Amino acid sequence: MRWILNELAPDLTIRQAGPDDHPACAAVFLAAYRQAFPLHPPEYYVPERYFESITGEEQWVALQDGRIIAVLSVYWPENFIHSLYVDPAVQGRGIGRRLLAAALARAKGVCELKCDKANKRAVSFYKHLGWREVGEGMAETGPWVRLRK
Ligand SMILES: CC(C)(COP(=O)(O)OP(=O)(O)OC[C@H]1O[C@@H](n2cnc3c(N)ncnc32)[C@H](O)[C@@H]1OP(=O)(O)O)[C@@H](O)C(=O)NCCC(=O)NCCS
Structure with a gap:
């Protein structure tokens, strides 16, 4: 089930992601991953790396003007935030903090x-x-x- 958690700002929506979102999530992941870990060979930065990494996890996304700009993946059985990636073009604007807060609000411990x-x-x-x-x-x-x- 997908649902909107919170309308945090006129231009920022945070909601749970579904399979249709995965290609856009992978694009954000790869851009931010490459920025954070730039030393891998070019063939390392492929969407499959994202798809494999989220198995069994729940994804949350932040959108601006309908476009996914940040993605978080969480493994709820262990309350484990597996990954948080914000599009490098919009980092430093409070988006990572808001997306993380939205996930933490759902955590039971x-x-x-x-x-x-x-x-x-x-x-x-x-x-x-x-x-x-x-x-x-x-x-x-x-x-x-x-x-x-
Ligand atoms: C790390 C990352 C998720 C942060 O997201 P962001 O949207 O740029 O961060 P925000 O703008 O939400 O920052 C939230 C708060 O943290 C502070 N902050 C951000 N970066 C900081 C840093 N390097 N050191 C200290 N404080 C920092 C901000 O000043 C802000 O403070 P405030 O809420 O008191 O004003 C983002 O930079 C990113 O995607 N990096 C690449 C991928 C990565 O490394 N992911 C984490 C590994 S899983």
Whole structure:
């Protein structure tokens, strides 16, 4: 079921995403992913990377003028925010914060997420919003931190 959660501003709508939205979500994901993790070879940045990453998860999107400009994917069984990507062209305008808040409003308890330590911008963003570090680990891609709110 898709439904509109909140009309946060005249030009910003946040709602749950459905399968029809997935290509547009993948485009936003790839643009923001490439910005945050630019060192992969060109063939790494393909829509399939997004489609595979969201299996079993619920997606939420922010739209401006009917266009998807940010996407969040959450795995509810563990209250785990798996990913949050805002179109680079509209970052820094409160869209990531609003989309994250909309997801957290639906959570039944404490939420967690993991973030690459090298992605200092995102780690600072989450800490600014009150997430606190509760763990760390090492992946093939490098060290990560676990954050909780
Ligand atoms: C990280 C990201 C999701 C933030 O979204 P955004 O829309 O640009 O951020 P917002 O404009 O909503 O910022 C919200 C608040 O965080 C603050 N903030 C944003 N970036 C910050 C940073 N690097 N350090 C500290 N605070 C930051 C803003 O000042 C704002 O504060 P306020 O609400 O008190 O005014 C976005 O930049 C992005 O998509 N990055 C690339 C993909 C990525 O790294 N995703 C996270 C990994 S899953």
